[in-house]
Amino acid sequence: SKEELDGIYAFAVNLGKEAGKMLLEAAKLRMGDERVSEERKEHVQKENAVDLVTETDEDVEAFIKGKIVEKYPSHKFVGEESYSKGSSRDYLIDDSPTWCVDPLDGTVNYIHLFPMFCVSIAFIHKSKPLIGVIYAPFLNQFFSSCVGRGAWLNETQRLPLIRNPVPPMPEKAPSGCIFSCEWGKDRKDHPDGNMHRKIESFMNMAAEIGGRQGRGGMVHGVRSLGSATLDLAYIAMGAFDIWWEGGCWEWDVAAGVAIVQEAGGLVTTANPPEDHLTAAIEEVRLGSRLYLAIRPAGASQTETGRQTQ
Numbered sequence: 001s002k003e004e005l006d007g008i009y010a011f012a013v014n015l016g017k018e019a020g021k022m023l024l025e026a027a028k029l030r031m032g033d034e035r036v037s038e039e040r041k042e043h044v045q046k047e048n049a050v051d052l053v054t055e056t057d058e059d060v061e062a063f064i065k066g067k068i069v070e071k072y073p074s075h076k077f078v079g080e081e082s083y084s085k086g087s088s089r090d091y092l093i094d095d096s097p098t099w100c101v102d103p104l105d106g107t108v109n110y111i112h113l114f115p116m117f118c119v120s121i122a123f124i125h126k127s128k129p130l131i132g133v134i135y136a137p138f139l140n141q142f143f144s145s146c147v148g149r150g151a152w153l154n155e156t157q158r159l160p161l162i163r164n165p166v167p168p169m170p171e172k173a174p175s176g177c178i179f180s181c182e183w184g185k186d187r188k189d190h191p192d193g194n195m196h197r198k199i200e201s202f203m204n205m206a207a208e209i210g211g212r213q214g215r216g217g218m219v220h221g222v223r224s225l226g227s228a229t230l231d232l233a234y235i236a237m238g239a240f241d242i243w244w245e246g247g248c249w250e251w252d253v254a255a256g257v258a259i260v261q262e263a264g265g266l267v268t269t270a271n272p273p274e275d276h277l278t279a280a281i282e283e284v285r286l287g288s289r290l291y292l293a294i295r296p297a298g299a300s301q302t303e304t305g306r307q308t309q
């Protein structure tokens, strides 16, 4: 019911704030600490030298899971660290009420003290992400959304912040887009994770859109933040126009999908360049490894107020 959802939203917002504070405290302890550079080499590796986990990932996930289990014992919990031990998908996002959590998205950034890291908490029902909370404490950016209630930055600024009446896809790519792309952590086929091939295919997509508009070279910039979650948050803001990654897990994207959709943007399952023309009409399927997100168009930047009123 609506009341139940409101309660879950308020709970998720508080949980996100507390978990984000834990991340910030842990990151501060690392600053200026000589042991950190040693630790960079010593952190526990999951699958390979770039798939990393720190104690912070595990502590924050345990904290979030504990709170959820206590408050909503009948809900399912899917968290990155609980499922990272093997790469098999021995869980399912199905119809049950489910929490999908990445305690620390951007773990490599966190280890290097690059500020693009965050906690990501989503509440999913009937396979649809209904609530998203993303907190990047180093940046003091707190993103939240609940279906039907808008998407928000720091609980007061409605997303998107940037009013851009024309969508960048599929037909009318305006000049001046920022594209963003992540390379994932899969190094099985190639030591650089096929980064070269991915960059090429991504840039082809950009060039093709530009070319069709007779405006080659229109891309303002290409970014890779090292956090799929924050890429989605910036799509919802309108700061990024298009984001793509092949290789995501549900916890990387679930909260971001909720926030982008609530801000009026699109998230779909697509692999550029082949699918991008149809991308805008397909619905996103959680559980896919491929995601493409497109920023909102035409939404008002003038609406302000608090999310819960």
Ligand code: IPD
Binding pocket: 052, 080, 102, 104, 105, 106, 107, 108, 182, 183, 184, 185, 225, 226, 227, 228, 229, 245, 247, 248, 249, 252
């Ligand atoms: C990773 C980051 C990265 C993306 C990977 C994710 P993690 O999450 O979002 O940018 O390329 O696919 O798994 O491991 O830092 O939580």
